[in-house]
Amino acid sequence: MTTTVKIECDCGQRYAFDVLPVDGRMPSSVACPSCGVDGTALANESLAATLALQTPAQPAGPVRVRIATPTAPPPLPPGTPPMRPKPKTPAPRARFGGWFGKPQTLSNRMGSWLIGLTAMLAVMLPWGIGIHPPVLPIAIFVGVCGVAGGVMNVSGRAPLWAGAVVGLTMALGGYGTALWWIQTHEYVNRLEIFLAFTAGVMPGALLQYGIQHLLLKRAEAAA
Numbered sequence: 001m002t003t004t005v006k007i008e009c010d011c012g013q014r015y016a017f018d019v020l021p022v023d024g025r026m027p028s029s030v031a032c033p034s035c036g037v038d039g040t041a042l043a044n045e046s047l048a049a050t051l052a053l054q055t056p057a058q059p060a061g062p063v064r065v066r067i068a069t070p071t072a073p074p075p076l077p078p079g080t081p082p083m084r085p086k087p088k089t090p091a092p093r094a095r096f097g098g099w100f101g102k103p104q105t106l107s108n109r110m111g112s113w114l115i116g117l118t119a120m121l122a123v124m125l126p127w128g129i130g131i132h133p134p135v136l137p138i139a140i141f142v143g144v145c146g147v148a149g150g151v152m153n154v155s156g157r158a159p160l161w162a163g164a165v166v167g168l169t170m171a172l173g174g175y176g177t178a179l180w181w182i183q184t185h186e187y188v189n190r191l192e193i194f195l196a197f198t199a200g201v202m203p204g205a206l207l208q209y210g211i212q213h214l215l216l217k218r219a220e221a222a223a
Contacts, residue, residue, distance in 0.1 A: 003050050007042045011035040019043075023071050024051055033084050104157075111152025115167050118145035119175040120197060127182055127193065135179065139172065146171025162211045170204030 005026075006016040013034035019026060026047060029040045119142050126133055150167020151160050177200025178193050185192070 003047060005043050005046045005050070007032075007039050007046055009035065009037060009039060009042075011037065019047070021047055021051065022074065024048065025071065027074065031084055104153075107155060108153050108157065111149040111155070111163070111167070114149030114152065115146050115171050116174070116201075118142055118149070119171045120178075122175055123178040123182070123193060123197065124190075127188075139175065142171050142175045143168055159215070162208075162215070166204055166208045166211065169207050170201045173200040173203050174198070176200060 002018045002020050004016060004018050006014070007030075008014045009032040011032065011034055013032055015033055017030070021027070024047065026040055026043050029038060030043050031037065032039050122138050122142050146167040146169075147164045148167070149171070150163035150165070152163070153167065154160060154163030174197040178197040181192060181196035182188055
């Protein structure tokens with residue numbers, strides 16, 4: 001008769017699987033699907049506890065105690081990889097909390113820098129040296145960098161299309177608002193440009209929140 005074994009690894013990953021015990025122990029080794037640490041000992045402990053609950057109660061009377069010698073599980077054939085049960089699917093809210101529930105890597109941070117620095121430099125450099133380059137080529141360049149940075153920012157954490165849309169909106173919003181402020185005022189300073197740029201980025205931040213909320217609702221509906 002198969003028995004369900006539930007394990008919580010030291011890394012925090014929980015996983016479960018059905019197994020047919022051999023002499024009350026695991027027939028083969030098992031490893032954590034998240035970190036790869038051997039979980040055979042924990043599986044044997046869980047199996048022993050489960051089998052103990054399934055054992056029918058003994059009638060009252062003298063109890064004979066037999067000390068059983070633990071037996072090692074049968075060895076695996078050479079070259080056989082350890083069992084790696086599929087982890088349980090996390091709750092949608094855990095997957096999509098924050099910016100989709102996963103911490104930023106260096107590559108993700110570089111994507112954010114690419115969006116912000118490219119758009120800001122596209123405004124500040126011409127303003128600082130007093131030239132007026134054509135807007136369209138620079139806007140196209142800023143938009144391409146915004147899409148690339150947005151994709152890098154969400155890589156491994158969210159759908160790439162979401163990052164592309166948010167990155168494009170933030171880059172062009174910040175660049176366009178700061179450029180508009182410079183062109184409509186005779187005298188401006190760096191603080192004014194920075195505040196105008198920040199205001200232009202805000203619609204992209206609100207769009208990011210909206211996309212997260214939409215994906216969260218879809219995930220909860222599918223769960």
